[in-house]
Amino acid sequence: xxxxxxxxxxxGQTEFRSRSDNQTYAELAQEAVALAxxxxxxxxxxIDAVVFSMAPTTFMGVADxxxxxxxxxxxxxxxxxxxxxxxxxxxxxxxxxxxxxxSGQYGTVLVVGxxxxxxxxxxxxxxxxxxxxxxxxxFALNTVTMTALATQRYMHKYGTxxxxxxxxxxxxxxxxxxxxxxxxxxxxDIDAVLASPRISWPYKLFDICPRSAGAAAVVxxxxxxxxxxxxxxxxxxxxxxxxxxxxxxxxxxxxxxxDFADFAELRQAARECFRQAGITDPLRELQTVExxxxxxxxxxxxxxxxxxxxxGTAQQLSDEGAxxxxxxxxxxPSGGTLCTNPIGVTGLVRAAEAARQVMGRSAAMQVKNVHNxxxxxxGGSTQFFTVTMLSDEPRRAxxx
Amino acid sequence: MSKSPATPEPxxxxxxxxxxxxxxxxxxxxxxxxxxxxxRIVATRCSASDMTYLPPRAYCERSFEKCDGYVxxxxxGTIEAATIVSAAFDNLPTPPYAIAYVRLDGVSTAMVxxxxxxxxxxxxxxxxxLQPGTRVRVEFIDAxxxxxxxxxxxxxxx
Amino acid sequence: xxxxVMGVAIHPAADAIGDLRLEExxxxxxxxxxxxxxxxxxxxxxxxxxASDEIDxxxxxxxxxxxxxxxxxKDEMRVTDxxxxxxxxxxxxxxxxxxxxxxxxxxxxxxxxxxxxIARMRGEPFFLRPVGLNFAIADGLFAGAVATRYAxxxxxxxxxxxERMRSAARNSRAVARTLPRLDDIAGSPCLAYPLRAGHxxxxxxxxxxxxxxxxxxxxxxxxxxxxARIAGMAWGVDRxxxxxxxxxGLDIFQRGLDDALSRAGLESVDELEVxxxxxxxxxADVAFSQALGASARVSVSPSGGAWAQNPFFCTGLLNxxxxxxxxxxxxxxxxxxxxxxxLAHGVSGxxxxxxxxxxxxxxxx
Numbered sequence: 001x002x003x004x005x006x007x008x009x010x011x012g013q014t015e016f017r018s019r020s021d022n023q024t025y026a027e028l029a030q031e032a033v034a035l036a037x038x039x040x041x042x043x044x045x046x047i048d049a050v051v052f053s054m055a056p057t058t059f060m061g062v063a064d065x066x067x068x069x070x071x072x073x074x075x076x077x078x079x080x081x082x083x084x085x086x087x088x089x090x091x092x093x094x095x096x097x098x099x100x101x102x103s104g105q106y107g108t109v110l111v112v113g114x115x116x117x118x119x120x121x122x123x124x125x126x127x128x129x130x131x132x133x134x135x136x137x138x139f140a141l142n143t144v145t146m147t148a149l150a151t152q153r154y155m156h157k158y159g160t161x162x163x164x165x166x167x168x169x170x171x172x173x174x175x176x177x178x179x180x181x182x183x184x185x186x187x188x189d190i191d192a193v194l195a196s197p198r199i200s201w202p203y204k205l206f207d208i209c210p211r212s213a214g215a216a217a218v219v220x221x222x223x224x225x226x227x228x229x230x231x232x233x234x235x236x237x238x239x240x241x242x243x244x245x246x247x248x249x250x251x252x253x254x255x256x257x258x259d260f261a262d263f264a265e266l267r268q269a270a271r272e273c274f275r276q277a278g279i280t281d282p283l284r285e286l287q288t289v290e291x292x293x294x295x296x297x298x299x300x301x302x303x304x305x306x307x308x309x310x311x312g313t314a315q316q317l318s319d320e321g322a323x324x325x326x327x328x329x330x331x332x333p334s335g336g337t338l339c340t341n342p343i344g345v346t347g348l349v350r351a352a353e354a355a356r357q358v359m360g361r362s363a364a365m366q367v368k369n370v371h372n373x374x375x376x377x378x379g380g381s382t383q384f385f386t387v388t389m390l391s392d393e394p395r396r397a398x399x400x
Numbered sequence: 401m402s403k404s405p406a407t408p409e410p411x412x413x414x415x416x417x418x419x420x421x422x423x424x425x426x427x428x429x430x431x432x433x434x435x436x437x438x439x440r441i442v443a444t445r446c447s448a449s450d451m452t453y454l455p456p457r458a459y460c461e462r463s464f465e466k467c468d469g470y471v472x473x474x475x476x477g478t479i480e481a482a483t484i485v486s487a488a489f490d491n492l493p494t495p496p497y498a499i500a501y502v503r504l505d506g507v508s509t510a511m512v513x514x515x516x517x518x519x520x521x522x523x524x525x526x527x528x529x530l531q532p533g534t535r536v537r538v539e540f541i542d543a544x545x546x547x548x549x550x551x552x553x554x555x556x557x558x
Numbered sequence: 559x560x561x562x563v564m565g566v567a568i569h570p571a572a573d574a575i576g577d578l579r580l581e582e583x584x585x586x587x588x589x590x591x592x593x594x595x596x597x598x599x600x601x602x603x604x605x606x607x608x609a610s611d612e613i614d615x616x617x618x619x620x621x622x623x624x625x626x627x628x629x630x631x632k633d634e635m636r637v638t639d640x641x642x643x644x645x646x647x648x649x650x651x652x653x654x655x656x657x658x659x660x661x662x663x664x665x666x667x668x669x670x671x672x673x674x675x676i677a678r679m680r681g682e683p684f685f686l687r688p689v690g691l692n693f694a695i696a697d698g699l700f701a702g703a704v705a706t707r708y709a710x711x712x713x714x715x716x717x718x719x720x721e722r723m724r725s726a727a728r729n730s731r732a733v734a735r736t737l738p739r740l741d742d743i744a745g746s747p748c749l750a751y752p753l754r755a756g757h758x759x760x761x762x763x764x765x766x767x768x769x770x771x772x773x774x775x776x777x778x779x780x781x782x783x784x785x786a787r788i789a790g791m792a793w794g795v796d797r798x799x800x801x802x803x804x805x806x807g808l809d810i811f812q813r814g815l816d817d818a819l820s821r822a823g824l825e826s827v828d829e830l831e832v833x834x835x836x837x838x839x840x841x842a843d844v845a846f847s848q849a850l851g852a853s854a855r856v857s858v859s860p861s862g863g864a865w866a867q868n869p870f871f872c873t874g875l876l877n878x879x880x881x882x883x884x885x886x887x888x889x890x891x892x893x894x895x896x897x898x899x900x901l902a903h904g905v906s907g908x909x910x911x912x913x914x915x916x917x918x919x920x921x922x923x
Contacts (some may be wrong), residue, residue, distance in 0.1 A: 003655025020413070024684070050795075054638075055616060056611060061417070063612050063679040064638070067907050071798045080795035080912065081647060082638045084611075086618045096647055103653035105791070128492060133423050134433075135455035138549050139499050139512045142492070149481035149501060156532045177719030178737075198486040200529045239656065239843065243605070243634035245461050245625040249510030252480035252532075253503045255451060257462070257631065260481065268631065276656055314719040380621040384634070424670060425614065426579035459585040461625040462648040464592075533861060 003102045005228035005394035007233035008355040009219055010040025015338040016183040018118050025060050029114040030072040032215035036110065039361075040219040041229055042087070044074035048218070049106040052082040053093035053113030058126045073112055086130070087143075087292065088241075089113070090347025091377025091386030094218060095239045100316075101222055107127035108225060114215035115342035123211055123225035130380070132246065134301035141206035144208060146248065146381055148200040151297040155202065155251070158300075158312035162202050165296040166193035167318060169206050169338060172293075172327040175325060176335025178364035183212045183340040201222070202297075207347065209294040209341035216345045218352050223394055234355035237372075238389030242266075248381050260382065263298075266305035268334065269387040274307075277389040280374065283308050286332040287375045288357050288367040290350040296336045299323070302376060303331070306387070325367065333365040347377025354390045421468040428458040431470065441538065441551070443507045445469035454504065454511040475538045476556060482515065482530035484523050487495025496520040502536055504551055514552045529555065559791070559823070560773030561652045562784035563882045564659075564920065569734050569765035571867035574669035580614060583664045583765045585626035591661065591767035592628065598783060602769070604657045605629035607636040608644025608664035612676045613871050620738025627663040627767075638763045640664075641766055641875025642793075642836075642904030642914045648770055649788050649916075658775040665765030667868035673870065674759065680908065682798075693838070696800070696908040697758070698750025701841035703753055704806035708848060709896035715757050716743040719865065722759075722843065726862025728891045733762055733867050757840045764869030766876050785886035786918040789899065790822030793914035800909060808849045811913045815850070818901065827852045830917075832884045833898035834877035835859050836840035838868070842910070846903070860884075874904015878916050885920030 010278025016021070020028055024344035037044060050073065052066035054354045062068060066082040069075075083093040090113060097109040117123055120203075127142040145164055154160060167190055174183035188206070196205040226233035244251065244258060252259035270282075279285050291302050300314035308329060317323065323331035329340040332338075337346050354373035356362045370392070379388045425433065428444060432455070434462060435442040445452045446460035452471050459466055469486035484501035485493075501510040515536065520526045537558035544550035569583055578586075592599055605628050609619040620636040627634075637643045641664030648662035674692040681687035704710055705908035711881055720740065726732040740757060746756030750853040776784060794817075803809075810830055819827065827850055828832070835858060837843035837848070861880050864873055881900035883889040889897075898920045906912045 024682075026841055035592075058417075058611075058617070062682055063676065064610075064907070066638075067456045067795070067911055068798050069682065070680045070795050070911070075795055076797050077794055079646075079793050080639075081643045081793075083647075084618075084638045087622065094650075096635060096637075097652040099647065102655055103559075103650040105650050105653070126617065128617075130621055132455065132622060133616075134425055134429055135548055137511055138547075139514065141512065144487075145483055145485055145499065148483040149499075152483055152527070152530075153532055155482045165874065192585060196461075198523060200487065201484045201523055203527070208649040241633040241635060242631055243624045243629045245630055246621040247455065247509060248506075249480065249503070249512065252501055252510045253508070255508035265631070272633075272656075289915075357478065360426070371541070380618060380624075383621060383624070383713075424576050424579050424667070426582050427577060428582075429579060458579075458582045459589075459626060461630045464589060464628065464630075 004104055005175050005223035006098050006101045006236060007223060007235045009221055009226050009233050010036045011218050011352040011355055012036030012039055013181045013352060014214045015181050016342055018213060020116065020213045021228060025065055025114055025116060026069040026072040028215045029069045029096060029112055032217040033110065033112050034075045036217035036219050042219060047078065047108055047110045049079040049100050049109045050075045051093050051097040051109060051111045053090045053111055053345055053348050054082055055084055055086050055089040059123055060116045072184050079106065084236050085384040086379030086384050087343055088327040088347050088377040088379030088384040089344050090349060091351060091388060092241060094348060094351045094388060095241060095386060097220055100240050101220060106223040109220055110177040110217060111348060112217040113345040113348055115344040116213040117211035117343060118213065144203060145200045147295050148203050150260050150382060151202060153341040154297065154301055157261060160315045163190055164319060165207055166190040166313045168296045168299050169193045171324060172332060172335050172338040174369065175333050176339040179334045182335045183210050185335060185339060203323060207296040211336050212340050212342040214342045214351055216348045218348060226284050232359050234358035234390040235394040236388060237391040237395040238277035240272035241386040242269045244383045246357045246383055259368050262299040262302065262311065262381060263305050264304060266387065269385050270306045273387040273389050276395065277391060278395050282306065283329060286329060286372045286374055287370045288333055288352045290332055290334060291297065291376045292337050292350055292378045296338060299331060332366045335366055350377055351375040351388055358390045358392050414468045415461060426458060428456050432456045437544050437546050439540045439544060441473040441504065443471045443473050445471050450507045452506065453509055471506060473507045477504035477536055479530060479532055479534040479536060480510040481532060484520055484526055493544050496508045496519040498530060500553055501529060516552045517558055559649065559653060559788045561649045561788045562771045562776050563768055563786045564771045564782060564784050565591045565769035566785060566879045566882055567594055567767045568592035568731055568876065568879055571731060571762045571764040571869065573733060573760065573762055575667060575763040580665060580667045581626040583667060584623050584663055587663055587665065587765040587767040588628040588663045591769050594918035595769035596613035597659065597769060599628050600896050602628060602659045602661055603633060604651055604660040605632050605634040606644050606648035606651060606660060606662045608641045608872065609636055610638050610871055612679065613668050614670060615671050630642045631777050634780050639912060640904055640906040641872025642878060645768065645875055645878050645916060646791055646793055646914060650793060652770045652772045658772045660770050662766060662770060663767040664875050666871040667763045668761055668870050669763050691781065691908060694749045694753065697752035697839050698824060699800060700805050700909040701753045703802055704841055704845040707806035710841060710844050712744065712752055714844055716740050718840040718843050719743055719757060722859060722863050722865040725860055725892060726866035729861050729866045730890050731867060732862055739889050753839060758845065759838055759864030759868045761870045762867045764867055764873050768879060784921055786882040786920060789917040789919040790818045791916045792817035792821060793912060795912045798911060805909055811846060811849055814913045818917050828856060829899050830856055830899045831897040832860060832881060832894050833858045834861060834880045834902050835863060835864040835906045836874050836877055838864055853870065857894045860894050874914060876903035877904060
């Protein structure tokens, strides 16, 4: 079966802030779509199908908000579906859209999402509700405590220090100075991170992402149209995902298939993604990655499980500057999720930033000579993982 | 985008969701919660995969077969992961408090609950006492109700 | 389309399934679909879930559902629109080139939630929610609009209820019900004029799962016989804002129908033997049947439609399962003789904002 090659030909993002009070949710989504259409040099009627990227609607308070937004994003009359995999949503939505085109069902697909986490003051309470009602909700599990548990385990395994995590925050905020869309940005130092209020050991406030409002959109199409419309499309050369059980306790101890601390599921997803893209040495063949990091501790296990370095070595490489903009591989030139987290869209933003790097449209964030860029997204109880490769040339069957 | 010096208050409309549910717990869950009233923690077992599960499952996620046995979990276990919460989250317990995933003896998977009876005033010191590998004991409340909060963990060395 | 249905499972239906938790329903159905297809969980490489957080009464429903539905360490993703949307995405994934054998799973245990209150929360908060819209009210508006546009009477609606229920009585998978009298229907409480309680198909608990294979997988495993080939699919969303045209125009229904038929290489609905419509009430059933424009040779909703069982969120996927079983000759008591091509229809959103279609084609012996 000859699958179609698929490429990103345009992206759009709004500025990400705590609130966007001068627009409704639907208007916010519209803004991102308008930006993406302009970037792709397309009219709305040239979009054949829409995939809406939205995680729990409990934060912005309108169930099935995608159906409301449909009127605003020129979707009327078009095939339309919403994808939701928690924090991994944006990554899954792009992969779902990829299937729309690769299968031959549709030609040009718009992926769009918006989120506004501060519409409710009860965000962490909402996040407590994702756990099993009988066995886990009583224990104040939310995304902060959940990942604090994994981090404590990782630190115990590899001797990582709080300072090493703080350095990740410093790098992220510094990179974000070059990102006009980023929510948080600035020149801070390690001591500032360490001095910020304790939240859940080992996290302090600055180790944790902000709650962001904003929208993003990506236009993808088949290779033929991409080459007609775009000087340098970003081909989706690898798309893989893996999901685990919700029960984090299954992912600890000698009977676990995957260790919760290592994000080991990514080994499986990366293997498949790299196979599709023909990548055998990620550190050498990729120039940049946009990885999903709502917490400062997320980068090391991901980079290790993705195969950029051996387990337990990322912290040292980070300290040595290997992940800086001019390092061996530029990690999160945009500032990453640590600087901007509009949950339902974040995974899409990672892919959009990786695509722009390949397309040469990253302006002040641009890494030189990007041939391959990777985007990840993670959701649930670090349960849902997506890995997407963007490249300057397709790797699969010839143009459809 | 420039803002005028005195930005007016945003026009917002209030909303509140208060939705009530009654969740069917299933026979396996019912068996577990009934056993809590007898101060027993009952795990489910899958003979195909040799896995013993807490929280109990009716099916085995590894072998994709139904779980075919019950096993009483030991009253001691090992910490797999833990944290101490310092922040006051809306509608969650008043900090500070500690939670841990503990693999009880005889069980393949770990289950979360509060760790009580610790001095949490010095967070890093307390965190050092909750490292993975630390042994804990199960402690039941006097009159268990058939809810997961009927028991909690305490440090075995305490 | 080079995608095949290898197995199907339909969970036993009931007005309320109270002795299983939702995840157990999903496990049983996913497992039964694998068994029906004669494949093991380790052979599948992807899972497409369809679930709504609000209807499942869970913060992120797929967190709990992924592993029981067969997704443990598989490439899994979820749509929130409807069970049928899950099939649309699952089929595209099976045709995308890098995935070969997948599960589509969707379940509904809405007996434990206040479904109409959940619907109310789908109203945008400024103009709609203060007035209040839910499924019943939206369906009442729809009923009024099609009554006017197509001169459908309440009597016709009531008769359609009985017709569907009589078909349901031949369907071994239906929830057993006593046939009401026409007077009972006409005299049932008015919910939102002209929609009466007696016009609505009762909502039930249930679940549906399917195993899908790419053509590549099938050719590499010739010992497996598919139930059906997915010949064509189409779906489309209408405006969120309601007005007379949006309600009664049935524009999206028509376009989706035409597109699905065209992709299946068919010129007319009369080339089908079976159509399973998702109509949540008799007014919709009459309006969609008319819009279908099928001749008498086509059996419409031989299962009894939503009056047989109505696992609300996945009724469209149930229709797709019925369509696959029909063309495989395995539908049971309500089998349509010689069924070779069957169309499944599903809806979602207020007053059917979305219509979706799948054409199933039988495999030549």
